[in-house]
Amino acid sequence: MTQLALVIDLNVCVGCSACVTSCKEWNTSGSAGPLVDERPYGENPTGTFFNRVQTYEMGTFPNSETMHFPKSCLHCEDPACVPVCPTGASYKRKEDGIVLVDYDKCIGCKYCSWACPYGVREFDEQEKVMKKCTLCVDRIYDMTMPEADRKPSCVKACPTSARLFGDIHDPESEVSVAIREDGGYALMPEWGTHPSNHYLPRRKTKMKIHADELERADNPLKLDQQLPKPDKDQSTMDDVSAW
Amino acid sequence: MKPAFSVIFLTTLIGAAQGLFLALFTHQSYALFGLLPMQSDNFYGYGTLIVMVLLAAGLVASFFHLGRPERAWRAATMWRTSWLSREVIVLPAFMGVAFLFGVSHLFGIRPEIVTLPGGMVVDLSVLLGVAGTLLAFALFICTAMIYACLRFLKEWNSPLTVINYILMGGSSGFILASFYASSAAPDQADFFAGWAIIITVLALIGRVASLFRNARLKPTSTIQTAIGVKHPKITQRSMGAMGGTFNTREFFHGKSDAFLRTIKPAFLLFGFVLPLVLLALGLSTPALLGFAFILQYVGLLAERWFFFAQANHPQNLYYQTVG
Numbered sequence: 294m295t296q297l298a299l300v301i302d303l304n305v306c307v308g309c310s311a312c313v314t315s316c317k318e319w320n321t322s323g324s325a326g327p328l329v330d331e332r333p334y335g336e337n338p339t340g341t342f343f344n345r346v347q348t349y350e351m352g353t354f355p356n357s358e359t360m361h362f363p364k365s366c367l368h369c370e371d372p373a374c375v376p377v378c379p380t381g382a383s384y385k386r387k388e389d390g391i392v393l394v395d396y397d398k399c400i401g402c403k404y405c406s407w408a409c410p411y412g413v414r415e416f417d418e419q420e421k422v423m424k425k426c427t428l429c430v431d432r433i434y435d436m437t438m439p440e441a442d443r444k445p446s447c448v449k450a451c452p453t454s455a456r457l458f459g460d461i462h463d464p465e466s467e468v469s470v471a472i473r474e475d476g477g478y479a480l481m482p483e484w485g486t487h488p489s490n491h492y493l494p495r496r497k498t499k500m501k502i503h504a505d506e507l508e509r510a511d512n513p514l515k516l517d518q519q520l521p522k523p524d525k526d527q528s529t530m531d532d533v534s535a536w
Numbered sequence: 537m538k539p540a541f542s543v544i545f546l547t548t549l550i551g552a553a554q555g556l557f558l559a560l561f562t563h564q565s566y567a568l569f570g571l572l573p574m575q576s577d578n579f580y581g582y583g584t585l586i587v588m589v590l591l592a593a594g595l596v597a598s599f600f601h602l603g604r605p606e607r608a609w610r611a612a613t614m615w616r617t618s619w620l621s622r623e624v625i626v627l628p629a630f631m632g633v634a635f636l637f638g639v640s641h642l643f644g645i646r647p648e649i650v651t652l653p654g655g656m657v658v659d660l661s662v663l664l665g666v667a668g669t670l671l672a673f674a675l676f677i678c679t680a681m682i683y684a685c686l687r688f689l690k691e692w693n694s695p696l697t698v699i700n701y702i703l704m705g706g707s708s709g710f711i712l713a714s715f716y717a718s719s720a721a722p723d724q725a726d727f728f729a730g731w732a733i734i735i736t737v738l739a740l741i742g743r744v745a746s747l748f749r750n751a752r753l754k755p756t757s758t759i760q761t762a763i764g765v766k767h768p769k770i771t772q773r774s775m776g777a778m779g780g781t782f783n784t785r786e787f788f789h790g791k792s793d794a795f796l797r798t799i800k801p802a803f804l805l806f807g808f809v810l811p812l813v814l815l816a817l818g819l820s821t822p823a824l825l826g827f828a829f830i831l832q833y834v835g836l837l838a839e840r841w842f843f844f845a846q847a848n849h850p851q852n853l854y855y856q857t858v859g
Contacts, residue, residue: 313776337779345776347854349759351767359773362763364854373688379611379621398610401603404620406786407537410688410757412851415782421603478764481757481850484688492764 296370296390297428298461298489299448300468300477301363304496305455308346308361315450316344316365316426323431325396329419341415343426344447360495363456365447366413366426367480367488368392374405374414383423389460390489391430396422410484428458461489537689538786539844542600547679548708548836549594550627551701553587554672555709556716557634559728560584561665563713568662572727577641579721580661584638586716591631619685623678630671637664676702683843690753691847696746703739704807708836710735711811711829718822725822733815736832740808743839747800750846757850774859783855789845799842807835 320343321328330340344365351358368385372392375383382398383405385391394405394414399422406414406423414425429445432438442449448456459468468491471477477491560583567574599605611624640646646659680701683692714728759770777784789796814828 310776332779339777339779339781341782342777345781346774347772347776348774349763349765350771350773351765352769360763360765364776376614376617377620377685379614379618379624380607381614382610398607399604400607400611402601402611402620403603403786404618404682406782407689407849408686410850412783412787412849412854416603416786418782480764481761483756483761484850494764 294390294462295388295460296368296462296489297433297459298368298390298468298491299365299428299445300457300459300461300471300491300493302455302457302471302475302493303360303362304493305453306346306361306363306451307453307455308348308359309452310346311450311452312363312447312456313342313344313346315446317342319429319432319446320427325431326420328424329417331418341417341424343415343424358495363447364411364413365490366392366428367411367486367490368426368428370487370489371485372409373484373486374409377404377408379404390462391428392425393427393430394423394425396420396424399423410481410486411488433458461491537844537847537849538789539841540601542597544837544840544844545597546594546601547701548833548840549590549597550675550679551705551836552708552712552833553590553594553634554630554675555706556583556590556712557587557630557637557668557672557709558706559710559713559731560587561637561669562731563724563727564662564665566727568656572724575721575724577644577646579717581638581642582720583713583716584634584641586712587634588631588638591627591634595627595631619678619681623675623682626671626675626678630668630675633664633668633671637661637668640664673702676705683847688757688850689847690756691750692843694746694749696742696749700739700742700746703735703742704836704839707732707736707739707808707811708829708832711815711825711832714815714818715822715825715829718818718825722822725825726819729815729818729825733812736808736812736815740804740812743804743808755848755850757853759853762850762853772854772857775855775857777858780858781855783851784858787849787852787855791845796842796845799838799845803835803838803842805835807832807839811835 317328328341332338344363347362347364349360349362351360368391372385375385375392380398380400382395384393386393401421403416403423414423417424432446433443435443444458448458457468457471459466461468463469471493472491475493477493479488479491560580563572564580566572599608602608611621614621615625640661646661648657648659649663650658652658677698680698684694684697687693710728710732714725714732717728718725760766811828811832814824818825818828
């Protein structure tokens with residue numbers, strides 16, 4: 294069984310929102326109709342987006358760090374939003390695990406959005422139906438496109454390659470390897486929804502140097518015991534090092 | 537959550553309707569066993585007419601909740617998994633049976649179905665009454681489970697939600713029945729008012745229990761589990777939207793804490809305490825019973841508003857700072 298998903302590397306994301314705009318551009322121009330935008334240049338712009346980049350700050354200035362956090366539907370393996378739908382408009386595809394909304398069946402009761410703990414479904418105030426990330430299902434299977442383009446729009450747009458796309462049930466896929474080897478984690482694991490999308494944590498490359506590595510380990514004079522260090526005003530063997 | 541007035545009216549109106557139906561058939565059952573004098577068919581028939589009016593008003597209100605009401609029929613398809621779908625099936629079923637129950641009384645269509653060994657005659661209206669009673673309870677369960685089944689919303693995710701929907705609907709319906717009886721069958725008003733007092737007291741206990749439970753809840757999700765970072769101090773600087781989104785509008789009531797603190801004692805007073813006082817007085821002054829129903833209905837509207845507003849959705853963790 295296949296489960297397509299995104300893996301987002303928070304160590305690499307710079308928060309540029311290129312994924313947001315390319316997602317909006319692709320999905321507002323598709324066969325499913327436009328994604329609503331109200332007052333786009335007005336005082337309180339609002340609209341439906343499948344993907345948003347949020348920013349969080351950890352700690353207190355000056356000891357603080359910033360993290361950019363792109364968030365879209367996680368295509369849960371056990372999606373809480375699907376069984377509550379009264380019409381069957383919300384469904385999870387068996388063949389690739391993508392969670393979709395059939396916009397022609399949705400009655401706009403918003404119950405699915407109540408049942409999602411992640412707040413990734415957004416109601417379209419113009420079409421009066423619920424909308425959400427489709428993993429660009431109208432793109433990834435489009436055989437008229439070159440194979441390199443058959444990826445979600447956000448993945449294609451990311452300038453730092455922070456977004457990986459693939460089948461997390463295939464243990465050798467790029468995404469599975471990334472999750473396994475780079476510490477991929479799921480959001481709100483406490484609800485048992487088993488999100489398919491994973492995040493790679495921010496991590497720092499550090500080198501650990503132990504005290505003994507600062508001294509000559511093969512110093513033959515140290516075989517029996519540590520020699521006392523000479524005082525600053527005493528001479529050393531080479532005038533440079535302390536033994 | 538943001539309380540939607542369509543749902544507030546739907547749940548309170550059909551709750552009163554179900555309660556009234558249960559009250560009418562309870563009386564007929566008592567009468568059947570000879571515990572109370574059997575009333576005329578018109579008493580039960582016109583009472584059921586009120587049930588139908590309330591149900592229809594609730595149904596109309598529910599359509600205002602839908603973005604695409606013309607597709608509402610589709611909502612009956614997923615009854616295997618969705619409590620909302622089950623409600624969509626049970627509500628018209630209850631309406632149908634209540635309608636037939638009313639017709640059977642008003643037009644005197646009461647063919648004998650079976651005569652029990654004790655000589656008790658079970659006619660069509662009794663059969664419909666039993667079916668209607670089962671459906672009324674099924675509808676209470678469906679309506680309440682729509683909320684109680686959402687495990688992320690811990691304020692709702694409790695058997696108390698179901699119990700309270702049954703008790704508050706029952707209380708509302710029995711008070712209405714006592715008012716109806718005070719004009720249609722004055723000597724029977726005390727029977728309904730007595731039951732109304734019992735159910736209202738139980739409803740008050742149930743609702744206060746759920747308030748106590750909710751006051752002690754600890755959120756399962758935190759900002760740390762939401763974004764997967766272990767740090768005691770995490771602040772959101774941007775939610776990825778400049779002017780608010782569906783997620784900022786749908787999941788927060790938009791009122792101040794002071795408003796929330798005011799409405800809690802208000803709904804306890806109007807929904808439970810004052811109606812109980814009026815019911816007690818109404819045993820001697822029937823005119824107060826109508827006042828009790830209206831006052832309690834206002835209180836139940838406030839209660840339902842609070843019920844929605846109090847539920848704190850974990851998605852709010854992701855939407856704290858516009859920017």
